[in-house]
Amino acid sequence: MRYFLDAEFNGFQGQLISLALVPEADHAVAFYAALHCEAPTNWVRDHVLPVLQIDAVTRTDITARLADYFKGDPEPIVVADWPEDIAHFTLLLITGPGSRLPMQTVRFELLNLPLFDSHRSVRPRTTRYATPRL
Numbered sequence: 001m002r003y004f005l006d007a008e009f010n011g012f013q014g015q016l017i018s019l020a021l022v023p024e025a026d027h028a029v030a031f032y033a034a035l036h037c038e039a040p041t042n043w044v045r046d047h048v049l050p051v052l053q054i055d056a057v058t059r060t061d062i063t064a065r066l067a068d069y070f071k072g073d074p075e076p077i078v079v080a081d082w083p084e085d086i087a088h089f090t091l092l093l094i095t096g097p098g099s100r101l102p103m104q105t106v107r108f109e110l111l112n113l114p115l116f117d118s119h120r121s122v123r124p125r126t127t128r129y130a131t132p133r134l
Helices: 042-051 059-069 083-092
Strands: 002-009 016-023 031-034 077-080 094-096 107-110
Touching: 002 083, 016 042, 016 083, 031 059, 059 083, 077 083, 083 094, 083 107
Parallel strands: 002 077, 077 107
Antiparallel strands: 002 016, 016 031
16 A cells, blocks of 8 residues: 655754654555654744644654554555655664564655745645645
């Protein structure tokens, strides 16, 4: 199944703040998790943190939840519109030195969406706005 990924992070190449996966199938459940942000940038403090609407968990908790979430899908396809979203997602697959989540196959699609420019956006591009089904 395809899952549409969106992540929020603390500035360019910053710490992961939240991650959302919205499955293509209407009957499937979405995944949403957030981490505590120690020193948010001004923009993150003003535009991202107020709309998260979820309690922060540990990175270990998110990784365990991801393992459970993908348990029934042998070949998930994760689709994103920004490379850093995929980078943060793949880092969550690492469970320790030399080990990762037990997923046989996972594929990634990076879309080049027309007219996407975060500098011109009227509404902040946050996980809650980008994934309204959550």
